[in-house]
Amino acid sequence: MATPDRVSYWNKTKRLMFVMLGLWVFFGYVIHMFVEQLNTIVIFGFPLGFYMAAQGSLIAFVVMLFWFARRQNAIDEEHHVNEE
């Protein structure tokens, strides 16, 4: 039911979702739009733009998901809606 606590729970959940969605857009799309500029930087033989699509964004996705699971569980506990 829509108690005040539930409303605040859902607002926090929504905010976390939008933060994740923003990061997803950044690592999934925005950074790769600058591939040619990034490719002028070369590290260990990797042009940076190529590196981001081959490994960099992937690492970001994995880290994001573990962070998300922790954050969302913390929100659940704070609002006492976690599973017993």
Next chain:
Amino acid sequence: MANTTATTAGGGDFTSNLGRIYGIYTGGFIAFIILMAILSALGVENVVIGYLFMGFTIVIYAVIGVLSRTMHVGEYYVAGRRVPALYNGMATGADWMSAASFIGMAGSLYLLGYDGLGFVLGWTGGYVLVAILVAPYLRKFGAYTVPDFLSARYGGNLARLIGVVVLFSCSFTYVVAQIFGTGLISARFLGIDFNVAVYVGLAGILVCSMLGGMRAVTWTQVAQYIVLIIAYLIPVIWMSTVKTGVPIPQLMQGQALANITALETAQGITLHHITPFAHGGYDAKNYFLLILCLMVGTASLPHVLMRYFTTPSVREARVSVAWSLLFIFILYFTAPAYAAFAKWTMLDLVASGLTPENIGEKAGWMMRWAAADNTLVQICGKTATDTAAIVAACAEKGVTALSFADINLNADMIVLATPEMAGMPYVISGLVAAGGLAAALSTADGLLLAIANALSHDIYYKMIDQNAPTSRRLIVSRILLVLVAVLAAYVASTKPSDILSMVSWAFSLAAGGLFPALVLGVWWKRANSAGAVAGMIAGFGITIFYLVMTQYGADFDKATPNMELWWGVKNISSAAFGLPVGFAVMIIVSLLTKAPSRDMQDFIEEIRVPRGKQMMEEKTA
């Protein structure tokens, strides 16, 4: 658990000993590889090694399948909801990584360079959407299938039926690609005819999924993940060590890229491996649209979503998505390195002074592949079956020294052929074949189960006979599974397209048909039944229309001219049209019709919080 017939898999003892059991299994598999290497050194023939590798792994999967057999509905559909997050992650990894990932992807990266990375990004980033938008909420609802959720949320069997149609279309397209992959492997490594080979692959698929449903598939998939990841990593670690002296291919890929660029420049190749938006018609628009369709498709594919129905809690479901992506990541961030080392090896081969006369001696593997299937290797524009054929074809074109561009390798063979390309012993080829087979079988199992479950649970039980006894429901499911599998094998034997395209189509179909209804169902209370039905029909309709019309045309003949592409968008990104149309129609129709009832709004409130009973309780006996 009175109804479980086997206590070795799925019981309490089994779940607490998972680490030990799979540890022993992994050790046993490595010992088997070493044994094969010894046999090979003792002079056992290559084809025998191939049979042993594939036979041994299939027998292991079958044993797991038989041990996990069940007649309990909850076990059959959702593995009793007791699969720990980490193991569910591993099983999802195998479920996810199919013949397209294992066989097709590195090959496409080899051919497309930077532009192939769209597949790498698209097939990983989608898990973010799975975790934040869909999976935890479906787990709370407690469905057996994805159409179950659609029916409960959008009140009635119409939404369920459309859900089943979309599910069937995307999963079937996907499973055809997997059976095609098993056929390709069996044809090359067992030396049997492709048309027979697809049915051999099919038998391997059925033993795992038919007896034990989701429970058997889960524990087989964990075993298959271990095989496929070992098989993927060993050849590329080998190449990295030989070429650079450092066994970390992901890191040494930088050096490989630098060498590729240098060799390309020396050989006068102007289109570089690392150049973005230039290969195979992937301009920036198609590159980004492909990423979008693959990512959104990930969050809509029923065989992936249903894996998260098996975790013990909502919390575990979220963590499990993160584990899934970690296990998938291990293969995906290796694939670009695989492609780079393979390309470096090929460019080196060409630089060594390759002519039509000496290629048979320097790269005999090409002729063996050309003999297995005449579309795989072409040199100077003709099938390269032997030196005489190559010399004749090149003489016709006036080619005396072969360049990189004269050798045309099919994307689907590159991973499988790399061990031979880089001069590794045959035992590595056998291992790669077993890995490719594991990838294709594990995905096919998940897909066939998704289809059979939707037909038996949603159509037969929910729509035709609500009083059907449990035993009959499970028997119906098994019969349907076999029928669908045989049909898929038949379609695969007609070679409808290459693996990567077929799989990408499946993603677009799922994205266009299911994504708006799933996401808005959780995140927008105002979404109602009429909106969802209209949105699914419109989104799926546009996607499949664009796909069929541009691929086959109105006359279903590939050879005759087909519909022009709209704004040059490739049909593997068909959901680029289906997705916005689906969302728009669903929102507009919802707003024009009555808001959902008070009860429905409470139902959505309940889905959004993890605490409390799962919403759908099934009678299980």
